[in-house]
Structures are given as structure tokens and as C-alpha cells.
Amino acid sequence: MPCPVCFDSADGNRAAFFAxxxxxxxxxxxxxxxxLIYLRRRARTQRxxxxxxxxx
Amino acid sequence: MIPERRAEPRLTRPLIPSGVLGMxxxxxxxxxxxxxxxxxxxxxxxxxxxxxxxxxxxxxxxxTLLNTAAxxxxxxxxxxxxxxxxxxxxxxxxPLAITLGxxxxxxxxxxxxxxxxxxxxxxxxxxxxxxxxYLIIGTHALHAVGAILALGWALLRLRRGALTPVQLWTCxxxxxxxxxxxPVLYLRVYL
Numbered sequence: 001m002p003c004p005v006c007f008d009s010a011d012g013n014r015a016a017f018f019a020x021x022x023x024x025x026x027x028x029x030x031x032x033x034x035x036l037i038y039l040r041r042r043a044r045t046q047r048x049x050x051x052x053x054x055x056x
Numbered sequence: 057m058i059p060e061r062r063a064e065p066r067l068t069r070p071l072i073p074s075g076v077l078g079m080x081x082x083x084x085x086x087x088x089x090x091x092x093x094x095x096x097x098x099x100x101x102x103x104x105x106x107x108x109x110x111x112x113x114x115x116x117x118x119x120t121l122l123n124t125a126a127x128x129x130x131x132x133x134x135x136x137x138x139x140x141x142x143x144x145x146x147x148x149x150x151p152l153a154i155t156l157g158x159x160x161x162x163x164x165x166x167x168x169x170x171x172x173x174x175x176x177x178x179x180x181x182x183x184x185x186x187x188x189x190y191l192i193i194g195t196h197a198l199h200a201v202g203a204i205l206a207l208g209w210a211l212l213r214l215r216r217g218a219l220t221p222v223q224l225w226t227c228x229x230x231x232x233x234x235x236x237x238x239p240v241l242y243l244r245v246y247l
Binding site: 010012013014015016017019020023024027028031032035038039042043046 | 069071072080084087088091092094095098099101102103
């Protein structure tokens with residue numbers, strides 16, 4: 001099946017399209033997700049133990 | 057009966073220093089810039105009948121291994137500088153200077169390589185092969201120069217005893233990005 005952008009049915013080109021689509025889709029999610037997970041872990045370790053049981 | 061609400065636990069200090077967070081966000085955008093360029097390169101390479109083109113000089117992959125080793129070594133020495141700074145700030149002077157020296161060696165060696173390739177006829181307009189090489193590797197070189205300037209600034213402040221840990225971490229993050237993205241570029245562009 002040819003690529004809809006350049007109409008090239010070469011295997012190498014199709015593989016490149018698949019791989020780069022996956023890279024450009026996953027990379028930003030992985031970077032931001034990784035940062036959020038890291039911040040969440042740091043937040044957990046930094047909480048004061050004596051403040052966790054105080055009622056409002 | 058209304059259940060008793062509990063207070064949200066407070067944080068003792070910021071989760072991540074503002075400078076480091078800003079640098080990380082900058083690095084994320086730059087990573088996407090490189091990902092875009094690598095993607096375009098991969099698609100062009102995948103669709104080419106002959107890569108590299110027969111009438112173009114080959115990139116000096118073996119010679120560039122020396123530059124690569126120097127750059128990777130600079131990253132390791134910077135890790136040592138980080139821990140030295142935590143023990144005693146002034147003791148990070150030597151490893152930071154070595155990092156700077158290795159980084160400068162990398163940039164100068166890349167410049168010499170470019171001069172040789174230009175003399176052999178590989179230019180921005182000679183072929184897509186040349187255009188992508190200078191675009192991708194040149195963008196990395198610009199980042200390397202920027203990170204060297206940042207590390208030089210950190211070294212000067214450290215000598216004056218004015219460098220804060222956050223300032224060092226921010227400069228470190230930039231240099232680690234320059235170091236860690238290089239093997240990816242080397243594998244994609246040179247090999």
C-alpha cells in the first residue's frame with residue numbers, strides 16, 4: 001500500500017513513516033508523563049508526616 | 057454524619073527549583089525539534105534509492121568516534137562535578153573545567169570535520185544528504201556552544217564563590233541534554 005503523502009510504496013519509506021509517527025506521538029507524552037510522575041513521587045516524599053492527620 | 061475532612065498535607069519546599077523546571081521544559085521543546093529533524097531525515101533516507109548518494113563524500117564516522125568519546129566523557133566528569141559540589145563547592149572547580157575543555161574539544165573537532173567535508177564538496181546545497189547533515193549536526197553544535205557558554209558562566213561564578221546549587225543543576229541539565237542526544241544523532245546521521 002503506498003504512503004498517502006508521497007505515494008511511495010517502498011518498504012523502507014513506509015517503515016520510516018510508521019517509526020517516525022510513533023516517535024513523534026510518544027515522545028512528548030513520555031517526557032511530560034515522566035516529569036509528572038517524578039513530581040508526584042517527590043511530593044509524596046516531601047509531605048510532613050505530622051500534618052497528614054490534622055482535621056480542618 | 058458528615059465525614060471529617062482532612063487537611064491537604066503541605067510541602068516543605070518546592071518540588072523542583074524554578075530554574076531547573078524552566079530548563080527541563082526548554083529541553084523538552086528542543087528534544088521535539090531534534091525528533092522532527094530525525095524523522096524527516098529517516099523518511100528521506102527510507103525513500104532514497106541510494107544512501108548516501110554515490111557522488112557525495114562519506115561522513116567520517118570512525119574519526120567522529122573520538123569526538124563522541126570526548127563528549128560522553130565530559131558528561132561523566134560533570135556528574136563527578138555535581139557530587140564534588142555537594143561535598144564542597146570549590147572542589148567542583150577542576151571537574152567543571154575539565155567538562156568545559158572536553159566540550160570545547162568536541163566543538164573544535166566538529167568544526168575541523170566540517171571544514172574537511174566542505175573542501176570535499178559536501179555542502180548544504182550539494183544534496184539532501186549534505187543539507188540534513190549540516191542542519192542536524194549544526195543545530196546540535198549550536199546547542200553545544202550554548203551549553204559551553206552556560207558552563208563557562210557557572211565556572212566563573214564558582215570561582216567567585218557565588219554559584220548556587222540550582223544554577224549549577226540548570227547548566228548541568230542543558231549539558232546532559234547535549235551529551236545524551238549526540239549518540240542518537242551519530243547513529244542516525246553518520247551510520
